[in-house]
Amino acid sequence: MLQSFPMPAEVEGCSCYFARNQKEYENEQYVYVDDYGNNAYIKLDGHMIKIPMEEGDFDPSNFSKVLEDSEYRISMSGKKTSEQDETMMFTGQLTVLIKKENRTITTPVYGECGC
Known part of the structure; x- marks a missing residue:
């Protein structure tokens, strides 16, 4: 089961963070967090999972992202709903x-990327 978690202490500065919905987002309970180029974080079945990523793994114009290691493949797709200063929702x-x-787990996401 995909679980929500607070912002990891390792993530500072520019980042992307997504919750299942706006309420969880406002309560800072995320199902996906990344730091724009080094690592992405998810929580599955009670375990925090850190997946290495490379800068450029994310295309904000059409909002697509695919990260993969030997155990997991994470893909995200969607659309930009708004943009303010250096933040995109x-x-x-x-x-x-x-x-x-x-096994595949799918959930809707709501969140932002920015600095």
Whole structure:
């Protein structure tokens, strides 16, 4: 099960963070967080998972992102809903493939990327 979590202490500065909906977002309970180029974080079945990423893995113009390591594949898609200064709001869908179980978890997401 994909679980929500507060902002990881390692993430500072520019980042993307998404919750299942606007209420969880406002309560800072996220299902996905990344730091714009080094690591992405999700929480599955009670375990925090950190997946390495590279800068440029995210295209804000059409809001698509795919991250993968030996155990997981995370993909996100959606659309930009607004933009202010250096922050962009998005709505979309997050899908996590757990490779060893051949199990997929999908959830709607609401959140932002910015500095």
